[in-house]
Amino acid sequence: MSKLKTLLTAATLLVAITNPLTTNPANAEKVLQGEVCEANVHKLTSDIEWYKSLGKAEKAAAEQNKLIFWLHIVGKIDGAT
Amino acid sequence: MLKDDFVCGYRNIANERWAGASGKHQVDGNAVDTTNGAGPHNIQMFVLSPDGTVLTVLPGYWHAQDLVPELQLAQKLNEVWTNPNLTREQKNNLFRQMQLAHIDEHPQAEHNRSRMQGFDIQYEITHRLYNSDVFYDPRLVDPVNKKAPPSDVKTTDVIMHERMARRPFIPYDKFDVVAFADYGKPFYDKHEDQRMANGQIAPGTNLSKEPVIGNDPRAHPVERQMKKQGSFALRTGLTTFLRYGLRNW
Numbered sequence: 001m002s003k004l005k006t007l008l009t010a011a012t013l014l015v016a017i018t019n020p021l022t023t024n025p026a027n028a029e030k031v032l033q034g035e036v037c038e039a040n041v042h043k044l045t046s047d048i049e050w051y052k053s054l055g056k057a058e059k060a061a062a063e064q065n066k067l068i069f070w071l072h073i074v075g076k077i078d079g080a081t
Numbered sequence: 082m083l084k085d086d087f088v089c090g091y092r093n094i095a096n097e098r099w100a101g102a103s104g105k106h107q108v109d110g111n112a113v114d115t116t117n118g119a120g121p122h123n124i125q126m127f128v129l130s131p132d133g134t135v136l137t138v139l140p141g142y143w144h145a146q147d148l149v150p151e152l153q154l155a156q157k158l159n160e161v162w163t164n165p166n167l168t169r170e171q172k173n174n175l176f177r178q179m180q181l182a183h184i185d186e187h188p189q190a191e192h193n194r195s196r197m198q199g200f201d202i203q204y205e206i207t208h209r210l211y212n213s214d215v216f217y218d219p220r221l222v223d224p225v226n227k228k229a230p231p232s233d234v235k236t237t238d239v240i241m242h243e244r245m246a247r248r249p250f251i252p253y254d255k256f257d258v259v260a261f262a263d264y265g266k267p268f269y270d271k272h273e274d275q276r277m278a279n280g281q282i283a284p285g286t287n288l289s290k291e292p293v294i295g296n297d298p299r300a301h302p303v304e305r306q307m308k309k310q311g312s313f314a315l316r317t318g319l320t321t322f323l324r325y326g327l328r329n330w
Contacts, residue, residue, distance in 0.1 A: 047084055048083060048084050048089050049089065050089050050090055050091055051088065051089065051090030051091075052090060052091065052092070053090070054090060054092070054133070054253065056090075057088050057089075057090040058129075058131055058132065058133055060088045061088040061129075061130075061131035062131040062132075064088060065131075066086060066087055066088050066131070067086070067087050067088070067128055067129065067130060067131070067136065067155060067156065067159055068087065068088050068089075068090065068127075068128070068129040068130070068131065068133075069083055069087040069088070069089045069090070069126065069127070069128055069152070070089075070090050070091070070092070070126075070127040070128075070129055070253070071089070071090070071091035071092070071124070071125075071126055071127070072091070072092050072094045072100075072124060072125040072126075072127070072258070073091060073092075073093065073094065073123070073124050074093070074094055074095045074100055074101060074102065074123045074124070074295040075093060075095055075295075076093055077091050
C-alpha cells in the first residue's frame with residue numbers, strides 16, 4: 001500500500017490522538033522522510049492496541065463501552081503497505 | 082481520541098479481489114500528503130458499534146482534522162442506534178438526515194481538501210460517466226476530451242456522506258464495501274520512495290520497476306508465472322493430442 005497510507009495510519013491517526021495536523025493543499029507533494037514515518041508508525045502501533053480479529057474487538061468494545069475503529073488497508077499496519 | 086475512546090483494529094485486504102493496489106512501501110519509506118478520499122480501494126476506515134453495526138465509513142486517505150468530526154458523528158449515530166425509544170424506521174431516517182446534514186457542517190477548507198484527483202475524475206468519465214454518482218450533472222461533462230467543469234464534480238466528502246446515507250445501520254458483514262469504496266482508479270500511488278526532498282521524482286527513476294502490493298498482477302509474480310506455465314502446458318498438450326491422438330483414434 002502506498003506510503004501515503006502510512007502517513008494516514010502514522011501521522012494522521014496519531015494526530016487524532018494527540019495534536020491537530022495542519023496541512024496545506026499547496027504542499028501536496030511535500031515529502032515526509034522515511035525516518036519520521038518510521039517513528040510515527042512505531043508510536044501509532046505502540047500507543048494503540050490494534051486487534052486483528054473483529055470478533056475480539058467487538059467483545060472488547062462491549063466491555064469498555066466504546067465504538068470500534070476498524071481499518072481496511074492494503075498491507076500491514078506495522079509493515080509494508 | 083482514538084486511543085481513549087475507541088477499540089482499534091485492522092484487516093489486511095491486500096489479497097482481496099476487490100481491493101486496490103499501489104506501489105509497495107516499507108515502514109521507513111517516504112510519505113507525501115494527499116487529498117481526502119484518495120485511494121478508496123486501498124483503505125477504508127469503518128466506525129462500528131460494539132455489535133458490529135456500521136455507523137460510518139471513510140474511503141481512502143483522510144486528514145486528521147477532518148477525521149475527528151467524523152468520529153464524533155459516529156458517536157452521535159451510535160446514540161441513535163442504541164436508543165430503545167426509536168423504531169427501526171425512525172433510526173434509519175435519522176441516520177440519513179444526520180449523514181447528509183454533516184455535509185453542510187464541513188468547512189469550505191474541508192471541501193477543498195476533498196477535491197477528487199484528476200486521474201480519478203478521468204477514470205469516472207471514461208468508464209461510467211452516466212452511471213456515476215460523482216458528477217452533479219453528467220450532461221455537463223465533455224466525454225470526448227474527458228473534461229468536467231470543476232463545479233460539476235462532487236468532492237469526496239460529499240460522495241462519502243451521500244453513499245453512507247443510503248446505507249443506514251448495516252451490519253459489517255452485510256456492508257457492500259466494494260460498491261461503497263468504488264470510485265476512481267483501482268491503482269493509486271504517488272511514488273513517494275522515488276521522490277527527492279523537494280518532492281520531485283528523482284531523475285532516471287524507472288517507475289515501472291517499483292514493487293507493487295495489492296490486487297495487481299505485478300504484485301503476484303510467482304502466481305502469474307505459474308499461470309503462464311499452466312497455460313503453456315495446456316496449449317502444448319492440446320496441440321500434441323490433436324496432432325497424434327486423433328491420428329491414432
